[in-house]
Amino acid sequence: MRKIVSVIVAAPLALALAACGETTPAEQATPEPVAADVPVNLPTIPVNSLTTIEYAGTYSKDMGDGTTSHITLNSQDDTYQYDAGDGKVISGKYKRMDDGSRIELADFGGKPAIFAVGTGAIYRMDSADTPLTDVKEVNMYSRDPDAAQALKADTAETKDSAEK
Structure with missing residues (x-):
């Protein structure tokens, strides 16, 4: 009799446990749209x-094709060197624009180019008339802190040599 009672009690428990093992498919998750252009x-x-x-x-500036372009500015004599990353270095004098915040490189890969000078970066502008508020990350050249310190030290040494 005990066996029958045990089977009668165990049977519903076994069925209940088996029912718990059934799975019902969850609703398909719908991905939320992600903003492609996050404003910088x-x-x-x-x-x-x-x-x-x-x-x-x-x-x-990383040019996106595996090369890096470099612009070196010397504020003591308003000269620059431009290396497009192809081994050809262009040197010349830059012109300070009347607004006091832009320069013009006479030869930037064969044509003039306007740059807005910011803190830690320079930005190539579309034209001399482009507002200073229209700087774009895609046109940004970031300052290399090591090279800036080396130029500063070199300028100081040149001044010391000239004074002696």
Whole structure:
């Protein structure tokens, strides 16, 4: 009799456990759309940045094809060197624009180019009339801190040598 009672009690428990093992498909998850273009907050170009910030140094930009372009600015004599990453280096003098925050490189790969000078970066502008508020990350050359320090030290050594 005990066996029968045990079977009678165990049978519903076994069925209940078996029912728990059944799975019901969950609703398909719908992915949320992701914003493709997240706005980047770039720093504003300071007023008269050519006289209010120390901008001499080397600025670099990854060109996306495995090369890196470099622009070195020397604020002591308004000269620059441009290396497009192809081994050809262009040197010349840059012109300070009337607004005090932009420069014009006379030869930037065969044609003139306007750059807005910011803190830690320079931005190639579409034209001389482009507002300073229209800087774009895609046109940004970031300052290389090591090269800026080397240029500063080199300039100091040149001054010391000239004074002696």
